[in-house]
Amino acid sequence: MPAERLLPTTEAKDLVDLAREIARDELAPHAAEYEEAERFPREQFRLLGKSGLLGLPYSERWGGGEVPYEVYLQALEEIAAAWMSVGVGLSVHTMSCFALAHHGTDAQRDRWLPGMLDGDLLGGYALSEPHAGSDAAALSTRARRDGDVYRVDGTKAWITHAGQADFYTTMVRTSEADISCLLIDGATPGLSAGKPERKMGLTGSTTAQLRFDDARVEADRLIGEEGQGLKIALSSLSSGRLGIAACAVGLAQAALDEAVTYAKGRSQFGKPIIDFQGVEFLLADMAAAVETSRAMYLDAARRRDRGLPFRRQASIAKLTATDAAMKVTTDAVQVLGGAGYTKDFPVERYMREAKVPQIFEGTNQIQRMVIARELREM
Template sequence: MPVERLLPTSEATDLLALTREIARDQLAPQAAVDEAAEKFPRDAFRLLGESGFLGLPYSEEHGGGAQPYEVYLQVLEELSSAWMTVGVGLSVHTMSCYPLAYFGSAEQQSRWLPGMIGGELLGAYALSEPHAGSDAAALSTRAVRQDDSYAVNGAKAWITHGGIADFYTLMARTSDDGPLGISCLLVDAATPGLSAGPPEHKMGLTGSPTTPLYFEDARVPAERLVGSEGQGLKIALSALDSGRLGIAACAVGLAQAALDLAVDYAKQRQQFGRPIIEFQGLEFLLADMAAAVHSARATYLDGARRRDAGLPFGQQASVAKLVATDAAMKVTTDAVQVLGGAGYTRDFPAERYMREAKVLQIFEGTNQIQRMLIARHLEKS
């Protein structure tokens, strides 16, 4: 069922109407088929690019939509309610553009940003490594300056869009100075010496490839250094704050889809001569699911509005990511319960929603890490 939204402008209202049309007519009918086939929907991203969705929160000067984050996140929610692979993919792409948009020089932005957010290219964010997931400062992939380029060697892990992205926003070590030795490079996917490993075999989001990346003396021009040497961890963590809001919005979209499915099923399913939605046990379960969805939506909107106002929002981003993704896991699990045996089959999308929800509690910083970050904010307050 469509969510009634309070939007800041008529332009935003029109954008959400277009989003719903695309989600309903183009994405939802194809989602189950492509997820079962483990097929990446590049055509869906081309459609989003043509519609101006790949640069929504970025400036019009470089081809973006100049939309408030509050609006962009609601677009993500709508897309995710139809197809999580697409919603998460847009969130990852947006985060991959963030370092250049906020830390790049004016010349770099003019040169590369229009292509990155203009609709043709798809990005990936290369931070995690086999032994550096939650501990981002422990990166070992190295970028050694040699004349007018960096020679990059090492491996990255768990890269969304690995092997299909057009560019990678890479965090690599340029010195041994601990957290201050990490730098950010914008890497063209066609760079010699860069390759992707086979996709991981995942329990959910099977339409979205997640692969390792390998750098074997890959030469990246020095002009593709974003910010200054040693600024990479600061850039990465800043991007993650915004990215966590994106994942929170995706989680709410998934939870809303599961709630809608459960309510529709409970209205139609008859037991003991009446719809099961009339039984108090189901009524209370559905009420709790609805409360979780509404509460989670409020957390990401709070973080987005603070971001749009130029206020600190790191704590709110962690809260939103924690609350929304835990809610998605519970709501999708309860949706399977509402459907009973039918929920455990692939005849209904409830089981897919449940499988997709799990990873939301893991990436962009596990929910255990979010609790730690929230506690640190409280210690400093």
């Protein structure tokens, strides 16, 4: 059943209702087919763009919705509940727009941001490398200034939308001491994508390496100043972690809904299995985990909307929500029993999809480190 929403305005409620309607009518009917075929849902991202859902937290001046983050995240949750690959893709795209929206010049935003927010351009976020995942400061992809261009060499790894995106917000080393941010066109000569990773879940979402071989990037695509890249990356990740938390809650809600529906309809020993204490307690714990996780991401989002520090709360929300999604989806399979282990029901896919949110945007072990460091500084 749809989650009860406590939204600040009628307009916000209408927006989340629109996201729920699109998710129900345009996304959910295709999810299983696309995931089975490992087919990338580009047309669905265009639909989200034309519906005004691809740039919700950004300024109306450049085509965004300019809504509070708590509203954007609840719309994102609805989309992820219908199709996790699209939800994660929307979260990644939103994070890919962050650097330009918050650190670019007005001229840069006028040039690129409208297309990024209206569905014409899809983004990727290129930070991780084969030997620099959680250790972002250790990245080795180089960008050497050569007149009016940067010449980029190196490899990025685990890039969502690699080979599909139209632009990549890319962190590069511009000197031994400096990490900088480049907004790189996906059609740049010398830029190529590797073979897609063979994943256990989110198979409709392409993940691959990005390879730069003397790729020439115009110098006016530098976002911020040289040396600001790590700061930009970390601030992007704090907001991005809230997106992943919302996606995880959506996935867990979908699994809970499926488990409740099955438990009401499946009878054993003359009564629905939902009437057995072993099942009803399991469902109650699942519901508690979903609603607790939702409350955590909304609390962090409201802090962000008020301009308060929220980095610790974002890490707590990401940690809480993704761990909960893994448990809730596993328990959903248990409620369905043998049926849950088959592809005739979506909970086996939900369970496979729940694993990677515990890993990307900083593993949950990294989230614990972030939380602990923030506590030390209090």
